[in-house]
Every structure is written in C-alpha cells, then in structure tokens.
Amino acid sequence: MAAINQASNISTSSSRRVITRASIHLPKISTANLGIFAPKIASNISMVEEEMHKLSKITLKKPSSDARVYQDHEVMEKLYAILEAVSDRVEMHKNIGEQRNNWNSLLLTSINTITLSAATMAGIAAAITTVPGAPLEVLKLASSFMYFAATGMLVIMNKIQPSQLAEEQRNAARLFKQLESEIKTKIAITNPTLSDVNECMKKVLAIDRAYPLPLLGVMLEKFPAKTEPAVWWPDTTRKGVDFRYKNGWSVELEEEMREIIRVLEVKDKADYLRLGEKALKLNKALAIAGPLLTGLGAIGSAFLASSSQSSWAMVLGVMGGAMASVVNTIQHGGQVGMVFEMYRSNAGFFKMMQESIESNLEERRENGELFEMKIALQLGRSLSELRDVAASSSRKGEDIEEFGSKLF
Template sequence: MHDIIGRQRDNWNHLLLHSTNSLTLAASAMAALAPAAPGTVAALKASAGVLFATAAATMAAVNKIQPSQLAEEQRNATRLWRQLERDVSYRAAAGAVVTDADVQEAMDRVLALDAAYPLPLLPGMLEKFPKTLEPARWWPKRQVKNKPAAQPKAIINGARRGAMAGNGWTQDLEDEMRGIVRVLRAKDEQEYVTTGKLVLTVNRGLAVAGPVLAGTAAVAAAFAGPGEAGSWASGAAVLCGALAAAANTVEHGGQLGMLFELCRNVAGFYRKVQEDIEACLDEADVDRRENGEVFETKVALLLGRSTSDLRQFGEMASPSFRDEDIKDFAGKLF
C-alpha cells in the first residue's frame, strides 16, 4: 500500500507541476496580447485574471501538501516495511524460540513505523513546514534501564576491564564505539540537520512567493488594456506570471520537499545507529551483549566503512578531544 500510494503521489507532483505552469504561462500570454487587441481586451483580461487566480489557488494547495515530500515519505516507508518483514520472516524461519518479548518488540516496531509515515493525507499528514527540523524516527523509544548504584571508580574500572575479555569485547572496541557515537552526533547528523534547515527555508520562501506572484498577476491583468497604463499593467502581469511559474518550477520541479524529507531521513538513520550503539554499551554484562566482533562489522557495514576504518574513531571517545577538532565523518554512504 505504501508503494502504491508513493507512486500515486509522485504522479501528483508531475501532473500538478505541469498543469499549474500551463495555467500561468497561458494567462501570461493572454495578458501580453490584451493591449494589442482592443476589440477583445475584455475577454482577454477576464480569461487571464481567472487563469492567474486558479493558478494561485492551485499553487497554494500544492505547496501545502508538498507531493514530492509525500512521495519520499512513502518510498522510505516501503523500504522500512520490507526490512521489518524480512527481519520477522528470518526470525520465524531460523527455528529459534520466539518469546513474548520478541512479539512485543515486533509490535512496537510496527506501531512506531506506522506513526512515523502515515498513509492518510488528511488527517494525520506530517507537518511540511516545521519550525524546527527533527530527525525522522521510525523505531520505538528505548526503555531506560535502572542503573546500579555508583561504586568507587577504581572498583568499576577494575571490574569493567576484567569483564571486557569475553564475547568479543575489549576496552579498545568500546572506546571505538563511543568515539563513533560522538562523531555521528557532532558531524554526520548535524550536517544533514543543517542542510535540511537550509532547504526548508528556501522551500518555505518559494511556497509563499509562487501564490503571491500569481495573485499579483491576476490583479494586474484586470487593468491591462490599450494605453500607457494598460501596457504597464499588462507588463506587470506577464512578469509576475513568469516569475510565479519559475518559482513553482524550482520548488516542485527541483523537488525541494523530497530533498528536505531525504535530509530528515538520513539524520534519523544516523540517530538510530547512535542509539543502537548506546543500547549495546549500556548493557553492563558483556555476555548479554551482541558479540563484539559481529557488532563492529555490522556498524561498519551501516556506515559504509571497513572495520579497520573504524579504529581511527577510538581516540575521539576521550573527553579531552573537542568536537571542533573532528574533521572526518563517520558515515560514507550518504
């Protein structure tokens, strides 16, 4: 269903883009002809005004729903639903014992994903012009475990280093993972949040400019006609109509809504990697963690790096290492 609706909304974007531009450019042509055709000036003025007003209303509605962003939401939802289906199918086919906790986890993932990418257009549509950009979240919130009472630092370090000798975990590997989390938070996620905010600002400006220019052209077309004043009004209508078509083309032809949603989703991807690493490291008993070598390989694949590449991030776990000194990004896929 998400795949079908994603294709439908992508078709909406192309159809509405070309339809609105056709209305605007046709109205501009009529407004340009009005001063040179005194006998039909009333018909041309009325036709141009109606077309400009229709284009303005259409632009306002399309800018509100952002079809390219809607299509990107459903594309990402389709990928994540298929990933969830594969995870559940693999677990069921592996022959392992499925517990109530496994069922509850799968249900939580279904509900979180359904809330992150709703199917209905109205009501329930995600906000298209939020005041702040938050990374997309399609996974359940992690339950915070009660931490044990604080112990003397020497005792903690001693026990911890002794425990690190099992299940593929070492102190260096833990430092490496903490360094990756820090780089993801300071560089990768922040990069896409910043870019998303820039795209959102440009998109918001064009969403306002298009209907305003088309509405101005409709008003100017009402005064088009023979004479110097009519010629100036005709020129203003043509100019505003052309600018409205240009703004509409940049916004929806350039799919700025899709670009904003892409930045939001990528930032969410890096946020999820951070939380997965933190959840693993928060488990004090290393025997209950995922195997350290397997987990390192999985993180490397998610970030598009080799396991040897990850070792450079170990030093960044040190508190003495400042965020400003981090130059490289942890992820190489995006």
Template sequence: MAGIEISSSQKLLFSNSTFPSSSQPRRGKVVSRVLMNPVSLPKLCNRGNLVEELERRSKSYTLISTTTLLETQNNNFSRPNTKCPHDSDHHQLIIAELYAIMEAVSDRVEMHKNIGQQRDNWNHLLLNSINGMTLTAATMAGLAAAITTGAPPPTVALKLSSILLYVAAAGFSVLMNKIQPSQLAEEQRNAARLFKQLHGQIQTTISLGKVDINDVNEAMDKVLALDKAYPLPLLGAMLEKFPSKVEPAKWWPQQEKRKAQGRKTEENNSNGWNRKLEEEMRQVLGVLEKKDVAGYIKLGSIALKLNKVLAISGPLLTSLGALGSCFIGTSTHSSWPVMMGVMAGAMATVVNSMEHGGQVGMVFEMYRSNAGFFKLVEESIMSNINEKDVERRENGEILEMKVALQLGRSLSELNHLAAASSSTRHDEEIEEFASKLF
C-alpha cells in the same frame, strides 16, 4: 533308593514302551541299571503346599509391580518434560502471530509503494498544469494589451480569461505547496523501504527458531511506530511540511532508557565486548552526533527555508499577475499593468519549476530521514554501552560489523575513524564525517 518310588503302572510303562518284548534278557539288565542309577526328579508336593507356594509368589510379584510403578511415576515427575504439548502449542501460536504480522507488513509495503507512485504523479501533473495555466494567462494578458482600443470585446475576453487562469493557478499552487507531493512521495518510498527491512527482520527471527512473546510485541511496536512516522492519509494525519524546528525523523519505538553504570568492561572478550571495542564505539558515537546528525539537520534547515520562500513566492507572483491583468487597458499612458500581468506570470512559472520540479520538499525529507538514520545508529550504540550486564548486550563483534556497514565503512576504516577522533583535542573538531554512505 534316593527317595524314588516306582509304582506298578510306571513299571508297566517302562516294560511296554522302553524295552522291546522280544528281548527279555536285555530288559532285565536295563531295568536293573535304571534302578541302580536313579534320575534326580523334583519332589512333588501335595495340594496344600502347592497353594501356599502360589500365594507367596503372587504377593511377591504384586509387591515388585507396585514398587516399579511408583519408581516410574517418581521419575516422570522429577524429569523435566521437554515435549510438553502445551509448550509446543504456545510456540506454534507465537509463530502464527509473527506470520500474521509479516502479512500485514507485506501489505503495508504494497500500500506505501502504490501511494508513493500516485503522489509522485501528483507532483508532475500539478506542476505541468499550473505552469501551463500560468503561461497561458500571461500570454493572454500580453495579447489583451496589444489589441487596439477600437476592439473592446476581444480585450475584455482576453482579460477575463487571463484573470481566471491566474486565479486557478494561484489556488492550485497554494494547495500543491501545502501538501508538497514530492515530499509525500519521498515519505512513502522511505516507509516502503523500512517495512521491507522489518519484514526481513521478522523472517530472520522465525528462521532462528528461538521466538517468544517479546518478539511479537517488538514487531507490533515497530509496525505501529512506522505507521505513525509515515501516515497514509492526508487529512488530519499528514506530517507538518513546514515545521518550526527541524528534527530527525523517528520511525522506531521508544527504547527503554538505561542508566549508565560505572562498571568497567573486562579486558578479555565477554559476549564480543572488551574495553577497546567499547571505547571505539564511544568515539564513533561522538563523531555521529557532532558531524553527521548536526550536518544533516543544518542542511535540512537550509532546504526548509528555501522551500518556504518558494512556497510563498509562487502564489504571490501568480496573484500579482491576476491583479495586473485586471488593470490592462484602464490607462493608456501606464505600462505597469502589462508588465505585472506578463512578467509576474513568467516569474511564477520559474518559481514553481524550481520548487516542485527541483523537488525541494523531497530534498528536505531526505535530509531529515538521513539525520534520523544516524540518530537510530546512535541510540543502538548507546543502549548497548549503557547496559550494565554485558551478556544482555548485543554481541560486540556483530554490532561493530553492523555499524561499519551502516556507515559504509570497513572494520579497519571504522577503527581508523575512532582513532582519529580520540587523537583530536576537545577544542578541535574532526573534519571527517562518520558516514561514507550519504
């Protein structure tokens, strides 16, 4: 019956467990019903067939596992590894280098700030000392001339004291005019401000997250350029205080010069640039070069000439005072030694007060730094305009905003300046300066 064989043991099992012993008639009916409706059970195979089936399935599973492993490996090799530990370590190394540069920059800020205060104190202390010695020497020269000839010892003492003070004042004056403490203090103030600015730039670069080795190299170049532009030591590294030619200060690294290309900018915006903005930047560049840079170079030349005259006049007048004190009392009928000894000292005090009290050296350095600031704005605009690939330029809208802020103008005022410059004829010069800040 449907290929099912019921052994005697199975019959016994049915009879003992399924059917109660007390109901024999019912047992027969149930057994006959089971036999009439057989259960569909899987056919049991012998031992040999079972072993073959297991081997076949084992080979099939092994083939499937090998194929899956190969596909997984191929996917891993073809898919870019965005979380490579090596790339992460390299990124962290760049961040660490930028933080190290930031620490050095912070230290530079404090160094220049402290040394700037020290050199500003030099200016006040030396000026007060030189003026005090000069006035005292002039007073002694006058007292020596007023004493009668009957008391030679006081006259000699006053004369010698006056000469000694004049010589000391002349020596200090030469030293002070050589180093120009007010100019040194201005240099350190500028350096501290620029190092603070660099510190903020590096911090912004780190905050944006997109850093590479070029950012590290650029930061290093800027630090070294600032160190060269504003040196801390005096001996062997001090900037020339009386240059033969006034040039704008330069505290930024040498930028790579790009050749101007003839490609036209598209009308639509590309990286914030268009023809109108490019022409506007060209006009602003022309005004900066003709008015602002040239104007501050001219003012710097005037301040330099005035400082040279005062630097020579101070020690010269002090030396004349010492010379006059030497001849006091040698001729009773001549008054020129007295006049020279007293008046030269008074005039030397006035000259020293004008030069160092008025901080003419600081004014010269301020004009030179202002010219350098506008020169930096010029180079920033020019490097972007001369770049052939518009996508490699700095964003045009951001650059326009930065230039406007650097010149102390709004965007509308910057557009007005460019329009006024473009409407001016070539033989005429625009009267307005580009900067409203200085």
C-alpha cells in the same frame, strides 16, 4: 502263535500302566515352599507399582508440554500475522508513493500550463487595447480566472508537498521491507517468543507514526519551525538492567563505540540537520513566492484596460506568470520538499545509530564483535577504517574533520 499274542498283550498293558503312572505323578508342594515364592511375587508387584508411578508422572507432565507447544504455535501465528500486515504495508506505501509522485508531475505541468496561458492572454490583451472591436474584456477575464485557479492549486500543492510525500512513502516502504526481512529471519533461525512479537508490533506502529498514509489530520508538518531528525523506531531502552557477562565486549570496544557516537553527533547528524534547515528555508521562500506571483499576475490582468495603469498592469500580467512558472519549476520540478525529507531522514538514521550504540553499551544485548561489524557495514566502512575513525576522533578532540559515514 497264541503264546506270542498273549505276550504282546501283556507288554502293551504294562507300558500303558507306566505312562498312566507318569501322567498322574505330581510333585508335592509343602507350605514351606510357599515362603520361597512369596518374596518374588511381592518384588514383581513393587516393580509394577514403580512403573505405574513413573507413568503417572509422565501423564502429569504431558499437559505442560502441550501448553508449551501451543504457546510456541500461538507465537508463530502472531508473527505470521504481523508479517502479513508488514507485507501489505510495503505494497500500500509503494503504490501510494508512486501515486503522489504522479501528483507532483501532473500538478506541476498543469499549473505551469495554466500560468503560461494566462500570461499569454494578458500579453495579447495588452497588445490589442487600442484595436477597436477587439475581445479585450474576454481575454482579461480569462487571464484573471486562470491566474486565480493557478494560485489556488499552487497553494494546495505547496501545502501538501507531493514530492516530499512521495519520499516519505519510499522511506516507509524501505523500512517495512527491512522489518519484513527481520521477521523472516526470526522465524527461520531463532525460537521466537512473545517478547519478539511485542517488539515487532512496536516497530510496525513506530513506522506508521513516522510515515502516516492519510493526508488529513495526521500529515507530517511540511514547514516545521525547526528541523528535527525523523524517528521511526520505538524506545527500547531498559534502565536498571545489570548484565553480568561480557558478551564479546571489551574496554577498547566500548571506547571505540563512544567515539563513534561523538563523530556521528558532531559531524554526520549535525551536517544533515544544517542542510535540512537550508532546504526548509528555500522551500518556504519558494512556496510563498509562487502564489504571490500568480496573484500579482491576476491583479495585472484585471487592470489591463485602465489607461493610467496599463504599463504596470501589463508588466504584472505577463511577467508575473512567467516568473511564477520559473519558481514552480524550481520548487516542485527540483523537488525541494523531497530533498528536505531526505536530509531529515538521514539525520534520523544517524540518531537511530547513536541510540542503538548507547543502548548496547548499557545493556550489551548483542554480541560486541557482531555489533561492531553491523555498525561498520551501516557506515560503509571496514572494521579497520571504523577503528581509525574512532582513534582519530579521540586524538583530535573537538576538531573532528572526517565524517563517520561513507555511504551518504
């Protein structure tokens, strides 16, 4: 048994020695082996330096990217600010247009009521001139006072032309709504730039100048010496721009657009300017006749007690008021001022189309096929009808029979 234990101890000690030898045995590294590992270390360092250089480049580019993002954000903020102002203008022009339309109705009703009441008093006073103790002087004074009041109110009403003011505000509200939709489209489907912001600002200010809100100082001339088209768009022509691309344009399309310009100039715009001139002359005549008749009515009422002039005074006092009511109803009830403004705005619409076509012929800012479709839609025609109008104009020369627009 002792022999067995001694043998196991010997084997255990020998195994421990083997493990000890294995754990302390290390490979020897010579100086020659250092040359093998050195190139690998150097290549790893160069790779790290290259990556650090790339990161430094990315870091340098980051501020420019942030600046671009900031610039885009600033452009969007400006467009939204303009959009908010345009939306506010839509409501302002809409509300003020309704208010001025109410002015037209209320002033016309009030002036006609006053005028007819004065004529009635003048008739009663003429009928009781021979009645002793009749209140003749009171009726004369009341009739004359009412005639003078109606004359003053009518002069003011003819000066400001409420029906024309209401039409101006309706046009402005429509144009601002159109601009509002245009800005929303730019924000939704395009990448707006500062040039878009400047263009929108110019359009807002151009509409403000064309259809001002205040009455004092900046109100449009209601009786101009000559009828001119309304202008509510900024000047966007840029001379000397050389476009090297076709952009959907062709020689045939250019000729077609030039013929459309000629048709709009000779027929549509000229016709509305002619109608506007007639409406302006009628409005001037009625604006003079109304206060003149009420003034004559006031003079007739003042001379009712005179025995030598009683017949003429009665005619002026009664008939002056009746005729003045008819004239006022035709002028303001028929809204002759509004009709003049409508003709002027229609002429301006065709002038805007002419300038738009001329600008695109020079610069080709829009795609030709898309622009042709827009022109056809604005004139209420199909593409084939638009081309037929241009072809007919080129064949007939100056003798153009058909109008360019089918809408109005």
